[in-house]
Structure formats: C-alpha cells, structure tokens
C-alpha cells in the first residue's frame with residue numbers, strides 16, 4: 480500500500496494575521512438522495528457519527544461530521560483510514576434506496592486558519608457577511624474564495640476550516656496567505 | 670452589483686456567487702414544431718428595459734436553479750422564486766405591481 484499524501488503535504492504558514500495550514504488527508508463521502516428519507520438519514524448518521532445537520536449547517540465532532548451541502552446532498556467526514564469501511568457500510572444500507580454515495584477524499588484539500596483576524600481574512604476572499612451576528616455557530620457555507628469554489632465552517636470562534644478541490648490547493652494556500660499578509664489588518668469586525 | 674437570494678438553500682449573497690442564465694419561462698418547441706417556432710425557442714429572447722424574469726443558478730453554493738424577477742434598468746431585484754413553475758408566483762407579481770404600477774409585467778407567452 481502507498482501512503483496517502485495530502486495535496487501540499489501539510490504545508491503551513493504562521494507569518495501572517497492568521498496561521499494557515501493544510502491539514503488532512505480527511506475522509507470525505509458525498510451522499511446524494513432524498514434527505515427526508517428515514518433510511519438515508521439513519522445511514523448518514525451512522526456514517527458521520529453525528530446528528531443530521533439542518534439546512535445550511537454542519538455537525539462535527541473531532542475528525543468526523545456531516546455537512547449540509549444542498550437540499551439533496553450531504554458531505555460526510557471521517558478519519559481518512561475509516562472512509563472505505565464507512566462507505567461500504569453506507570452503500571450496503573442504501574442498497575434499496577435511490578441514493579448515491581461516493582468517496583471524494585482524494586479530490587479535496589482542507590485548510591485550517593486560526594487567529595484573531597480570521598473573519599476579515601475570509602471576508603476579503605468570499606462574498607459572505609462574516610459579522611459574528613451573521614456567521615456563527617454551526618453554520619456551513621458553500622461559496623467561492625476569489626476564483627475557486629470552496630466551503631467553510633467555524634469549529635470554534637478562533638478558527639475556520641476550508642474545503643476546496645485538490646487541484647486548486649496551491650491557489651487556495653497562496654490566497655489565504657496573501658489575505659493574511661502582515662500589516663493588512665482591516666479591523667472591520669474588531 | 671445585485672444582491673440575490675437563493676430560495677433553495679436560503680443564502681443571500683452578491684451576484685458573483687451566482688450565475689445568470691437568461692430569460693425564464695420559455696416554452697419549449699421540440700420535434701414536430703414548425704421551423705419558426707423552433708428558431709424562436711432556440712434564439713429569440715426578450716431584452717426589456719425594465720422588469721425581467723430570469724433563470725439563475727447558485728453556481729458556487731448549493732448548485733440549484735431558481736428564478737429571479739428584477740429590473741434591468743435600475744437593477745432592483747424584486748425577488749426570487751422556485752424554478753419548478755411556469756409563471757411567476759402571485760407574491761412576486763404583487764411586489765412588481767407595487768413597485769412598478771404602470772407595468773403590465775408578465776413573462777411573454
């Protein structure tokens with residue numbers, strides 16, 4: 480077996496306003512189907528290890544969780560080593576359902592940004608109102624970061640986790656580093 | 670810059686998170702239609718100065734299609750509504766009539 484390698488080999492930068500680090504690889508399964516279906520819901524909960532999230536939200540617990548991607552799509556996250564077993568279990572439970580579950584772990588890159596200025600770093604790149612009254616709690620947002628699609632949430636008040644396609648990992652890292660350039664504080668949310 | 674609301678996932682964002690896909694409520698003319706009807710379906714689009722009904726997609730978000738009613742002159746957005754309809758819902762028409770009393774606006778048939 481070859482060892483799994485993340486896109487940027489866990490590169491990090493802590494010279495800017497926030498610490499930017501590429502993490503992972505992380506196990507990710509895309510699940511599409513009727514989210515109101517009981518069988519699908521139970522199978523997703525078993526695979527993600529958390530309750531089903533409401534619209535626009537995610538539930539995470541350590542390295543596992545479920546995010547609401549759209550009205551017919553969930554993103555199930557788990558440790559990379561567990562993804563094959565969880566996917567096999569999921570597919571077995573959904574054998575009789577009109578649903579689709581695919582392992583997308585290797586198609587993704589994941590970044591963590593940490594620090595006091597993370598809201599403004601995100602606000603520089605994404606068309607999202609990052610005011611604490613507007614983006615908070617377990618909210619999960621699919622959007623764009625400059626020119627590439629991405630999704631993010633805030634596991635806690637001081638950090639955010641960003642998911643994008645693996646093919647644009649370097650672009651995303653450079654983007655986050657640029658937006659966190661020392662001296663570029665806006666202090667809009669201070 | 671337009672501020673668009675996606676009725677499919679509840680997100681409101683500026684237009685760059687979305688993509689416009691042209692006139693809404695087109696009637697399809699396929700096999701068996703006349704050449705004029707087929708040409709009209711493929712190529713003929715309204716280009717109004719004022720109220721317009723459009724198809725939009727939440728390109729970088731939930732990926733779903735929906736409809737938007739807006740004014741092409743002032744860029745005012747009257748509202749967005751489900752793509753699973755052949756005509757704008759009454760609440761959207763009420764807003765348009767309220768904002769543009771002299772418009773007999775409705776999509777072309």
Ligand SMILES: [Zn+2]
Nearest residue numbers: 675678727731
């Ligand atoms: Zn949406």
